[in-house]
Amino acid sequence: MTDWNAMSDDGFRAEIRGFLRANYPEHLRYPSRRLRWHEVRDWYLMQAERGWTAPGWPKEYGGVGLDPSKQLIFIEEQERYGVARAPDQGVVMVGPLLIRYGTEEQKQHYLPKILNWENIWVQGYSEPNAGSDLASLRTEAADAGDHWVVNGQKTWTTLAQDGTHIFLLARTDPKAERKQQGISFLLVDLNTPGITIRPIRNIAGHEEFCEVFFDNVRVPKNDLVGEPNQGWTMAKALLGFERLFLGSPKQSQNALGRLDAFATARGLHDDPAFADQFARMELDVADLAEAYEAFADRVRAGEALGADVSWLKIWATETFDRIAALSVQAAGAEGGLSGKLPAGDESVDLLSLYFGALPTTIYGGSNEIQRNILAKQVLRLPE
Amino acid sequence: MTDRQDERRMLADSVAGFARQYDGVARARRLMDGSGLDREAWAAMADLGLMSILVPEEAGGLGLGVPEMAVVSEELGRSCAPEPLAAQAMAQAALALTGSTAAGELLTRTADGTALVALAWQEQTDHPDAARIDCRAETVDGEVRVTGGKCLVTPAQADVFVVSAMDNGAPALFLVPRETAGLEVRTRGQVDGAESAGLVLNQVRLSADACLCTGDAALEALETGIAVGLTVASAELLGLADRLCTLTTDYLATRKQFGVPISSFQVLRHRAVNLFIQRELMRAALNQAVRAFQQGASRDALKRAASRAKARAGDAAQLIARESVQLHGAIGFTEEADVGVHLRRVLVLSAWLGNAGWHRRRYRALGRRAA
Numbered sequence: 001m002t003d004w005n006a007m008s009d010d011g012f013r014a015e016i017r018g019f020l021r022a023n024y025p026e027h028l029r030y031p032s033r034r035l036r037w038h039e040v041r042d043w044y045l046m047q048a049e050r051g052w053t054a055p056g057w058p059k060e061y062g063g064v065g066l067d068p069s070k071q072l073i074f075i076e077e078q079e080r081y082g083v084a085r086a087p088d089q090g091v092v093m094v095g096p097l098l099i100r101y102g103t104e105e106q107k108q109h110y111l112p113k114i115l116n117w118e119n120i121w122v123q124g125y126s127e128p129n130a131g132s133d134l135a136s137l138r139t140e141a142a143d144a145g146d147h148w149v150v151n152g153q154k155t156w157t158t159l160a161q162d163g164t165h166i167f168l169l170a171r172t173d174p175k176a177e178r179k180q181q182g183i184s185f186l187l188v189d190l191n192t193p194g195i196t197i198r199p200i201r202n203i204a205g206h207e208e209f210c211e212v213f214f215d216n217v218r219v220p221k222n223d224l225v226g227e228p229n230q231g232w233t234m235a236k237a238l239l240g241f242e243r244l245f246l247g248s249p250k251q252s253q254n255a256l257g258r259l260d261a262f263a264t265a266r267g268l269h270d271d272p273a274f275a276d277q278f279a280r281m282e283l284d285v286a287d288l289a290e291a292y293e294a295f296a297d298r299v300r301a302g303e304a305l306g307a308d309v310s311w312l313k314i315w316a317t318e319t320f321d322r323i324a325a326l327s328v329q330a331a332g333a334e335g336g337l338s339g340k341l342p343a344g345d346e347s348v349d350l351l352s353l354y355f356g357a358l359p360t361t362i363y364g365g366s367n368e369i370q371r372n373i374l375a376k377q378v379l380r381l382p383e
Numbered sequence: 384m385t386d387r388q389d390e391r392r393m394l395a396d397s398v399a400g401f402a403r404q405y406d407g408v409a410r411a412r413r414l415m416d417g418s419g420l421d422r423e424a425w426a427a428m429a430d431l432g433l434m435s436i437l438v439p440e441e442a443g444g445l446g447l448g449v450p451e452m453a454v455v456s457e458e459l460g461r462s463c464a465p466e467p468l469a470a471q472a473m474a475q476a477a478l479a480l481t482g483s484t485a486a487g488e489l490l491t492r493t494a495d496g497t498a499l500v501a502l503a504w505q506e507q508t509d510h511p512d513a514a515r516i517d518c519r520a521e522t523v524d525g526e527v528r529v530t531g532g533k534c535l536v537t538p539a540q541a542d543v544f545v546v547s548a549m550d551n552g553a554p555a556l557f558l559v560p561r562e563t564a565g566l567e568v569r570t571r572g573q574v575d576g577a578e579s580a581g582l583v584l585n586q587v588r589l590s591a592d593a594c595l596c597t598g599d600a601a602l603e604a605l606e607t608g609i610a611v612g613l614t615v616a617s618a619e620l621l622g623l624a625d626r627l628c629t630l631t632t633d634y635l636a637t638r639k640q641f642g643v644p645i646s647s648f649q650v651l652r653h654r655a656v657n658l659f660i661q662r663e664l665m666r667a668a669l670n671q672a673v674r675a676f677q678q679g680a681s682r683d684a685l686k687r688a689a690s691r692a693k694a695r696a697g698d699a700a701q702l703i704a705r706e707s708v709q710l711h712g713a714i715g716f717t718e719e720a721d722v723g724v725h726l727r728r729v730l731v732l733s734a735w736l737g738n739a740g741w742h743r744r745r746y747r748a749l750g751r752r753a754a
Contacts, residue, residue: 275744275747276740276743276744278747279743279744279746279747280743282746282747282750283668283691283694283695283743283746286668286671286691287664287667287668287671287691287695288667290667290668290670290671291663291664291667294667294670311656311659311660311663314656314660315660315664368653371652371653371656371657372649372652372653374656374659375646375652375653375655375656378659379632379652379655379656379659381632381635381636381646381647381652381655382636382644382646382647383646383647
């Protein structure tokens with residue numbers, strides 16, 4: 001078996017790059033929307049065959065056991081090649097949660113089904129009245145002896161219609177002193193009676209996220225993870241170096257590349273006003289990439305990321321947003337046309353950039369929340 | 384941590400020690416009152432070795448590089464030191480690159496602070512491109528005569544100017560002592576109280592050995608020297624911006640209105656965070672320029688990296704300075720508040736050697752050339 005961690009970083013990068021080029025389907029590169037499971041299934045099942053569903057998990061649990069540096073390269077190369085994202089909550093959230101806090105029984109039952117995609121996990125965190133203020137969540141799990149009874153509603157659950165299971169933060173002690181206390185982590189089969197999934201159509205016209213309703217849903221007692229009422233603490237502990245990826249420059253680099261292709265074909269670079277705006281974007285992206293690398297160096301050195309990584313998320317997403325807005329301006333009077341616009345021998349879909357960028361400043365902790373975090377934890381401004 | 388990183392940290396510490404002993408803001412205020420260069424502080428800086436960094440060892444210097452100079456400049460910026468160290472560093476870098484004996488002798492005198500030197504290369508205020516040279520040098524009876532004009536030269540009080548001129552169709556660099564007959568130095572004030580010089584050279588007569596180098600070597604010394612100047616100025620702007628961020632967050636945390644510290648207002652917290660983000664971007668842009676020098680990048684790559692650093696530093700420092708005044712409220716607009724002293728330095732440095740807009744254009748143009 002190959003010892004990937006023993007390879008040089010450059011050698012490993014070349015290996016991943018070569019593999020993607022030889023095997024990844026061309027028509028699935030740089031999708032303009034989040035793809036559904038049936039569209040990406042073949043690719044991810046093939047990865048599962050090779051044992052590459054969970055590069056970051058330890059080998060003993062069926063992962064590849066890559067060190068942080070190699071994981072970073074793996075993710076960067078996928079981003080660079082425009083690989084469509086998997087419904088990866090099982091790999092990213094549930095697996096690490098169970099490996100750290102789960103019982104032996106839970107691990108044996110759930111981890112293999114994450115690795116072979118038999119179970120597709122979706123996230124049940126946000127609620128209609130608990131978004132940025134997540135700790136105010138009200139979905140309740142009542143103790144009914146040998147099982148929990150769940151009532152409530154989750155929302156913004158990405159592709160719940162493709163999921164088989166949901167992991168939930170639910171209130172198990174409504175009388176707890178602080179709202180962060182009294183929350184537990186539950187694993188729930190989406191086929192359980194009483195669950196209703198309703199897709200939400202977004203601005204771009206896609207059904208990317210859903211509402212999930214729970215009406216007297218029975219959940220077995222042993223599907224609670226860790227200790228009861230410790231869900232909040234566990235959810236926070238799961239925030240590892242994945243936060244770095246919210247600040248990845250790849251979306252902005254890709255958007256800038258598309259805008260450049262369009263602008264070149266349309267002769268826009270000869271317009272000094274556009275040229276200056278474009279150069280601004282170019283520098284914004286270049287400096288973002290430089291800052292990202294500095295954070296990535298810390299991850300590679302095995303350091304934990306601090307609260308300061310929030311600024312990277314802000315800058316990455318707001319830069320993406322500015323490029324998207326400039327793209328629509330560049331389209332001029334055609335800015336309202338849907339689909340691809342002709343640009344020389346090619347055609348470029350600028351509006352998908354625009355709709356792609358809009359939610360990035362909201363998800364993953366809205367940029368306003370990120371600013372709150374920085375003000376409090378980095379600038380230490382008195383409240 | 385490598386030895387060189389340790390060395391840089393020690394360098395930063397010793398500059399910070401200097402700044403504690405010699406109050407930069409106080410010197411900057413005196414400069415605005417027309418006191419001119421503070422010779423005592425300048426000599427102390429020379430004693431610390433700050434003017435020896437870019438001077439080669441064979442000329443009696445420390446033979447260090449842009450990374451060390453940037454560390455010093457950032458730390459001096461943080462103290463709001465008004466001395467023209469960045470301008471002199473640019474001239475030193477260009478002199479060292481010429482490799483000539485005369486340059487070496489002059490460098491030795493700059494290292495101990497006895498001579499001030501300025502690079503005189505710019506000819507049009509709106510076009511900071513070193514390759515556009517209209518000054519003419521001609522050799523008559525074994526003597527060089529230089530004619531033309533230069534603008535925005537700092538330090539204006541330089542003892543020697545390094546002047547670019549076209550000699551038989553090729554760029555060349557000449558040493559022109561301040562007292563040379565035919566050289567007229569016209570100064571005008573900068574907003575920080577220092578002076579900027581315009582040079583009028585009318586048949587300035589120089590001996591043949593005043594020529595340091597010619598041809599592409601001269602242009603390389605000039606352009607790389609300017610790239611050093613841009614990078615060092617970007618580091619100084621980072622220091623100034625960092626200090627402004629600190630002044631502003633301290634003020635927000637202590638100023639009370641409506642019975643609470645004004646830092647409790649979310650709109651002000653978020654604006655303070657925006658300044659923090661800009662400062663981090665300045666550091667990212669500076670780091671890549673410093674790395675380009677460390678890695679011995681090509682001349683065009685250095686120019687592009689320096690333009691990128693200066694474009695970011697200029698815009699971000701200006702934003703931070705303006706926002707700092709606003710977040711201080713009315714007191715921020717007074718002469719008494721320190722923010723204004725920093726703002727004046729920011730205005731000077733962000734315009735010097737080309738503002739952000741100009742460097743964005745150059746960054747883009749150099750990128751297209753590479754592609």
